[in-house]
Amino acid sequence: MTIAIPTLETDRLILREHHAADLDPLAAFYADETRCKGFGGPLDRADSWRWMASSLGHWKLRGYGYWSVEEKATGLFCGLAGPWNPEGWREPELGWFTTAQAEGRGIAFEAASRARDYIFDTLGFQTLTSNIVPGNDRSIKLAERLGATLDGSYENPHMGKVLVYRHPSPSEQDADGNVEAYA
Amino acid sequence: MTSTTFTIPSLETDRLILRAPSVNDLDAEAEFHSTDRAEFVGGKMPREQVFKMLATFLGHWAIRGFGFWGVDEKSSGRYVGHVGLWHPEGWPEREIGWGVMGWAEGKGFAFEAAKAAREYAYDTLNWTTAISLIATQNTRSQALARRLGATQDGAFKHERLGDSLIFRHPSPEMLASQQGDV
Numbered sequence: 001m002t003i004a005i006p007t008l009e010t011d012r013l014i015l016r017e018h019h020a021a022d023l024d025p026l027a028a029f030y031a032d033e034t035r036c037k038g039f040g041g042p043l044d045r046a047d048s049w050r051w052m053a054s055s056l057g058h059w060k061l062r063g064y065g066y067w068s069v070e071e072k073a074t075g076l077f078c079g080l081a082g083p084w085n086p087e088g089w090r091e092p093e094l095g096w097f098t099t100a101q102a103e104g105r106g107i108a109f110e111a112a113s114r115a116r117d118y119i120f121d122t123l124g125f126q127t128l129t130s131n132i133v134p135g136n137d138r139s140i141k142l143a144e145r146l147g148a149t150l151d152g153s154y155e156n157p158h159m160g161k162v163l164v165y166r167h168p169s170p171s172e173q174d175a176d177g178n179v180e181a182y183a
Numbered sequence: 184m185t186s187t188t189f190t191i192p193s194l195e196t197d198r199l200i201l202r203a204p205s206v207n208d209l210d211a212e213a214e215f216h217s218t219d220r221a222e223f224v225g226g227k228m229p230r231e232q233v234f235k236m237l238a239t240f241l242g243h244w245a246i247r248g249f250g251f252w253g254v255d256e257k258s259s260g261r262y263v264g265h266v267g268l269w270h271p272e273g274w275p276e277r278e279i280g281w282g283v284m285g286w287a288e289g290k291g292f293a294f295e296a297a298k299a300a301r302e303y304a305y306d307t308l309n310w311t312t313a314i315s316l317i318a319t320q321n322t323r324s325q326a327l328a329r330r331l332g333a334t335q336d337g338a339f340k341h342e343r344l345g346d347s348l349i350f351r352h353p354s355p356e357m358l359a360s361q362q363g364d365v
Contacts, residue, residue, distance in 0.1 A: 001203035003189040003245060017187045020246055023272070046273030050239050053271070057241030061206045087209070087234030157231045
């Protein structure tokens with residue numbers, strides 16, 4: 001049995017499978033309560049490792065999952081982005097987070113846009129959500145910048161109440177792949 | 184677009200197949216983990232947690248190059264449980280672990296699968312030693328460790344999972360000198 005994880009590229013970023021070396025920055029993220037609440041945290045280092053393993057395993061169980069986002073120029077681990085749908089989720093979502101070091105440079109937007117293209121073009125999804133915990137204003141802003149709009153909420157077994165942002169479907173995007181309202 | 188791949192080998196014993204954990208194992212594991220039987224094998228947990236556990240089993244292979252197999256009985260195709268090689272962050276050292284469904288107990292399945300896992304660890308991965316971490320009150324599993332020739336070698340306290348005993352398996356040389364007695 002083989003698990004295959006594709007590598008994607010953008011102007012500034014590589015989206016690749018998690019490496020063991022991602023544990024240090026991942027554990028730092030999961031130790032920062034202000035950042036990791038929307039991602040099932042906080043977690044200690046051992047549980048951060050298990051989280052990373054479960055994220056890799058999600059690729060086998062669902063056929064897709066999170067990529068680690070790496071800045072090409074520096075090799076810096078910038079965070080995660082990708083499609084996510086473990087047991088208990090109401091429908092598949094596009095998730096992301098950015099580390100403190102990588103914030104404020106449009107990296108999450110660039111990574112999430114590339115991941116969404118893969119989700120629509122390669123996986124063939126017709127619709128896509130992002131689950132965001134209330135109060136995570138930075139993530140809500142990014143969802144809105146991606147053209148997603150609020151479409152209800154639900155009680156997620158891991159996260160508690162989450163807001164559901166729905167992305168424009170492939171047919172709602174113009175031929176260039178841009179969202180109409182933002183073109 | 185390039186891809187990175189991870190391969191999980193399958194093993195076979197007289198009565199069992201050891202293969203990659205699968206989403207098809209979720210129902211049986213979720214049922215098992217809804218009962219007290221799971222007390223010493225990760226504990227009672229809801230289905231969502233069991234999914235995450237299976238995902239962690241798979242990802243462990245990707246990170247470490249070894250991990251838990253899902254075990255099926257050949258004759259029936261029925262899911263026996265998970266048995267394999269385990270070394271997550273924070274573990275004292277590499278271990279041989281097992282968690283067997285209620286119906287499959289008392290048939291020597293865990294023994295048969297753990298032996299195959301140990302052979303794989305020694306012969307293919309070239310481990311020179313291995314432990315099994317067993318909850319202090321889990322006397323049934325301790326009996327299996329002894330049957331595998333392992334002996335108690337200290338204790339370990341896990342922050343979340345609590346107190347366990349360390350059983351150390353016979354080394355590859357010890358097993359060779361016993362000429363397959365174990």
